[in-house]
Amino acid sequence: MAEKNYVTYGDKVGCGCGCSCGSSGSLAITGCRFSLSVMADNFIDVILTSLSKTDTSKVWKMTDKLSTVYRGKQIHVEDAVEACFTNAFTKGVHMTMEMTYSKGCPGDSDADNYICEDDIPVNREKIKDIHFPINCKISLYPMGIPNYMKYIADVVNHAIDLGIYEKSSHYCTILKGDVHEIFDYIHYVNTYCGENLSHYIFEVTLSANSPTEE
Numbered sequence: 001m002a003e004k005n006y007v008t009y010g011d012k013v014g015c016g017c018g019c020s021c022g023s024s025g026s027l028a029i030t031g032c033r034f035s036l037s038v039m040a041d042n043f044i045d046v047i048l049t050s051l052s053k054t055d056t057s058k059v060w061k062m063t064d065k066l067s068t069v070y071r072g073k074q075i076h077v078e079d080a081v082e083a084c085f086t087n088a089f090t091k092g093v094h095m096t097m098e099m100t101y102s103k104g105c106p107g108d109s110d111a112d113n114y115i116c117e118d119d120i121p122v123n124r125e126k127i128k129d130i131h132f133p134i135n136c137k138i139s140l141y142p143m144g145i146p147n148y149m150k151y152i153a154d155v156v157n158h159a160i161d162l163g164i165y166e167k168s169s170h171y172c173t174i175l176k177g178d179v180h181e182i183f184d185y186i187h188y189v190n191t192y193c194g195e196n197l198s199h200y201i202f203e204v205t206l207s208a209n210s211p212t213e214e
Contacts, residue, residue, distance in 0.1 A: 028115050030074035030103045030190060032081050035067040039094040046095075050088035055122040056080050060114055072114035074103070074190055075121060082183040083123035086130050089179075089208060097206045101190055104143070104199030128180070135207045136175040136182050140189065143199040151196060155189045182206065
């Protein structure tokens, strides 16, 4: 019988993810894996056009059959993800985006060469005047610490201060606001977590033009 190549999550010193830990430079890398869904007959064209219109010159990128990954310096990853979502917007057409942000896994070395980029977003000027309301749900997972609820409460309370908090629900927090308000908040959460946590996962779902009424 052929030997099976089992994973070894938790067996390594460091983040415990089973990756090739040890590259200190890669600790600065923020990553986001996302799936954009457009509820329209021409969804393929909308998604591919949105991806092509987004300037990804300052991020590492990969698209496969399931999702797209952007990785690099936080400000550029967030800029590219926001542009991809905003570029896909069509008035009256329901669309969603599922995002997983992460920072702190030392195995993220594939994007090391993007960390030295400057801090000038390349998409912001192109999308800053596009405004539309969205609904959002978030779930934050601080990794490897006992007092994780404190950090979750901090980011939720900041949403309350901003006026974008709608309610808490099972396993998530619900937000509502302009697309740029929500992405500014995402930037706050990633910055806060990067400054206070060695490793975290931040799950975000966005929805525009939903036909669902509560």
